[in-house]
Amino acid sequence: MTSTYHSAFPALYSTGFMQQKQRQQTEVLETLDLRLPTFWNVKDKSKNIQVGSNGLDLSYIGPGKQETHAALARSNFPMRPQCGVFYFEMRVISKGDDGYIGIGFCxxxxxxxxxxxxxxxxxxxxxxxxxxxxxxxxxxxxxxCFSTGDVIGCGVNFADSSAFYTKNGKFLGYAFTKMNLSKDIFPAIGLRTPGEQVTANFGHEPFVFDIDQYIRDQRMQWIDEITAKEKTTKPVMDQLILSYLFHHGYTGTGKALMQNTGHISGQQLSLSPTDNSKTNGQKDMEERQLIRSAIIHGNIDEAIRLIHLYFPGVLQEEGRGKELQLWLKCGKFVEMMRDYCNMSRKIQDETPLPPPPSPPTNGRRLSYAAIAASLSPSSSSELPKEMTEVDYRSTVNVWGKRPMETHETVDTSS
Structure with a gap:
């Protein structure tokens, strides 16, 4: 018996399918190269620097007489941002003639x-x-400055794009901040005068500086910043409430809030962040309230007139001004349709209904045309007789029998 899953998804049971998925996963891992610096790159160094047999020692072998004789060596792999913080150290074996030794990254x-x-x-x-x-x-x-015997550390914090240095296990502070780390950067050491010799530690030995504690401190600092809640001060809340009241037209309540706040805390609230005049602020508030009241009561023409009076040119501005003008005209159209519907309903309620048609007195049914004519209030003339008479020969009464013709006689002999 064939399994339901096997018949529905045969590819899942195919060896070729599983091998293909494994190859795709391997390609993704190979594309994401996370190898870290471990040695100096013998193919990426100056000719004036010699790399030791252990791949960590650097010695200057150039003339060292001018700046163009400077030499630099880069590591075999770049620092990875996925590390969060990358750190390495350098111990100065000999400062040489002048000690022109530099440590950093590039x-x-x-x-x-x-x-x-x-x-x-x-x-x-x-x-x-x-x-x-x-x-x-x-x-x-x-x-x-640092010289023979000193251990200098260099750390790059990819979380905030900063870099720091240490000397003999002591944190020296941040040397660079807000760096552009869009490119791959490599640990680098530069030498310039004869006799200079250093050795690097990329983590194969314990560091002099407690980098683990530094990472823990950074983690706690980020957690504190994320979980920190800013306390909203009372003046900010009062100003927010005042803006809400004026926005919704509660001017009386807003004025009372301003008076009470100034009386209790001594701090005067402002009606506008750019308006320092209390009188001008209240005048502006009253003008806006008049416009708002006109719109609420459906008097769009009055609202447009007040806008032109108090805020000339606003409705002619490109963008928001034209959009506001369109909304006001749409509101006017809605109010016109509402007035028309109310007026039509009022006229319909005041118009009396026509009397119902009276039943025929001669026993003859009215035609449909006669009934329609009697119900129409605009019809004042009588219809022709041939339109109102019904041919009883071609009709059947309600009892299912034809009516007797007028010229028939009744046989009474029996």
Whole structure:
């Protein structure tokens, strides 16, 4: 016996169908690349930098005599926004001659002969002066200088597009905010003078900075911001109630609210957010009330006249003015139709009904034409006799018998 599901959905039991679904899922996973930085990319570095055998150490091997001799190395994979917060650290093995060491991140298109932060889509923190650089050769005061033995951390918070640094496990604050992170960004370290040597930690060893606690703090901060409820102050509520009363035409109640609020709290409510004059505000309120009252009572012509008087040019404005004019004309049409219906109903109620037709006295039925003529109030002339007479020979009375003709005689012999 064949299963109902097997007969209705044979593709679900096909091996080829299941293999196809598995291939589609695999393609989706392959498209969404979530591999994180683990080493320095030996194919994406300056010729003046040497990558150690462990893939984490960097050493400067260039001349280091001018800025064009700067060298940069990028990681093998970019930071992933899905992480929320990405963090890595760098330990300075030797500051070299001048300690022109920079740590930060940049896009894949940035030049390899520039320190982090000198070009657009590049951000960095330099150890020789403690300045932070964001797409410019001019830095800003940010943190302390760092040298041999210091551990410098760099973190990117994708939740709010900010970046921070740490020194020897101490949080230095946010160096960059509101960054444009639309492109893939890679961890980057720059060196410039001979003898400079650093090593990176992408998470294969414990960090000096407590990044787990930082993430917990950020999570709690976001939860507090989401669940926080702003307290609505009393003046805001009073102003909201006042606007509601005036909008619906309760001017008397609105005036009483204004007086009581000013008497109790000492704070005067305003009729309009842009109107500082109490007299002008009340005058405007009364004018609007007159227009509203005219519309409610169906006097559209009066409402249009008042609008032209108090607010000239409003109905001629493009957009809302023309739309308001159309609505007023539609309202006038509705009022005209209502008046017409009421008048027609009144005339119909006052017109007396015609008397019902009197029954025939000669025993003969009235024709339909005679009945219609008697019911019509406009008919004053009598119909011709041939239209009112009925041929009794061709009709049957209500008892199912033909009437006797007038010339018939009754046989009384029997």
């Amino acid at each position: 896009a894949a298109t940035n030049k390899l002969e520039r320190l982090p932060g000198w070009d657009p889509d590049s951000w960095g923190y330099h150890g020789d002066d403690g300045h932070s650089f964001a797409g410019s050769g001019t830095g800003k005061n940010y943190g302390p």
